[in-house]
Amino acid sequence: MELDAPRNIKHIDELQWSTSLMRNEHEIYGTHPESRILFLNVNILDSTGALPYRGDVFIEGERISAVGTVPNVEELKSDPKVRVFRGRGRTLMSGLGDGHAHFSWNGGDLDRQGELKIEEHTLLTMRSAQCFLDSGYTMCFGAASAKERLDVVIRNAINAGDIPGPRYLANGQEMARRGGELVGGITAFADGPEEMRQVIRQHVNVGVDNVKLSMSGEEITEIRSAQDCYFTDEETAACVDEAHKHGRMLCAHARARDSVKMCIRHGVEAIYHASYIDEEGMDMLEKAKMHHVVVPAINWLIATLNEAEAFGYTHEKAEKVGYGRELDAAVAALREMHRRGIVVLPGGDYGFAWTPHGTYARDLEYFVKLLGFTPHEAVIAATAGVAKLMRRPAELGKIQPGYYADCILVDGNPLDDISVLQDHDKLNVICINGRVHKAGHKEYVPPPVAGQDGNRHVIVPDAEFPEIRKAMQKQY
Secondary structure, eight states: OOOSOOTHHHHHHHOOOOTTSOOOOOOOOOOOTTOEEEEEEEEEEOSSSOOOEEEEEEEETTEEEEEESOTTHHHHHTOTTSEEEEOTTOEEEEOEEEEEEOTTOOSSOGGGGGGSOHHHHHHHHHHHHHHHHHTTEEEEEEOOOSSTTHHHHHHHHHHTTSSOOOEEEOOOOEEEOTTOOSOGGGEEEOOHHHHHHHHHHHHHHHTOSEEEEEOEEEGGGSSEEEEEEOOOHHHHHHHHHHHHHTTOEEEEEEOSHHHHHHHHHHTOSEEEEOTTOOHHHHHHHHHTGGGOEEEOOHHHHHHHHHTOGGGTOOHHHHHHHTHHHHHHHHHHHHHHHHHHTOOBOOOOOTTBTTBOTTOTTHHHHHHHHTSOOOHHHHHHIIIIIHHHHTTOTTTSSSOOTTSBOOEEEESSOTTTOGGGGGOGGGEEEEEETTEEEEEOGGGGSOOOOTTHHHHTOSSOOOOOOOOOOOTTOOOO
């Protein structure tokens, strides 16, 4: 376990968003106000930058009420109305966050998503939302929806307590110029500042929280290079002005050098990918780092280069179109961003065939192995960092009194092995909004002790019990 304080906590705290942005008031309903949950003897990883420490955590209703030392803990332990989880030294931490989520990506051929009927697509999107929560993710920033209202209706159903899923900021279809789209069937087209303003107003009327601009190409298309930029300064400025006028945050597919610079010049808050940023762009980003985050979706590059062959996209093909070159450029750029204090957050582009739903925590391992993050910094980015992007840093992303009780109990220590967060079997308890989403039967049965039941437990066994899953909960 590293002893140095995580460097990115300061820079996350310093992020400042435009005062014009709408306050995100989304709440999740369904938690009984008298619900009480007590975690005993847990290793508390609180995402403040402090090292983990042993203690107890008490949850009342939707929120955490005590951390470390819990008043009247002995009385609470014997109260049959309090749900007690015995941590036995396991790690209790905030639920994770994804800064570039696509609930409606179909896990297969993205080119055919536009052909998927709305009924089936709604069910698929609902299942993806649940998969995020099953994977320990309690916060997601929507990065584009395959159909106009899919993100919005799923967000609303989660907030109503009707379906399981993380806290979600919904997006609409990504907006691209005609001739600059990545996937036509899932794109909102607009050319020029005025038509772009019109499309953004339409998105706002639908109820989105975020607006996505598709500004650069993507090598897999073979006709639109990742180094090409399709937006003009005038168009980008108009999009930012219109979105901010309605209180919406922006994100942008911006791999190309020029698209990254436009995002910085005009105030696009979340810059996706940024693979081909140059030295001038890096300097611009460093100067404006209080107003931007970069979400690279690094797993997409790695998986497309090395793991897509089973789906017909060979390593040789990926190298030929430029993914090896882009990965090298992206890793060098992202390491430099982290060194300069630019906030880099995990997440993105899960839901393709070779980046399947349920594997989201791979990003955190790559942050450590490739981008120069310590495990603690990767955890901070995925918790407090995404909470800041969600514009709720005083309520989400930490194990602190007053914060929403969105937390996971992990059988292991992510600061010793960040990959433990990829193992769903190690995510023993998942809570959101003060409700238990997942807990195995073993969590509810206290272990036998010597002397119990007429001293029949002289050798105390560690009995194994099958895990009980809710009817809607899937195995991934």
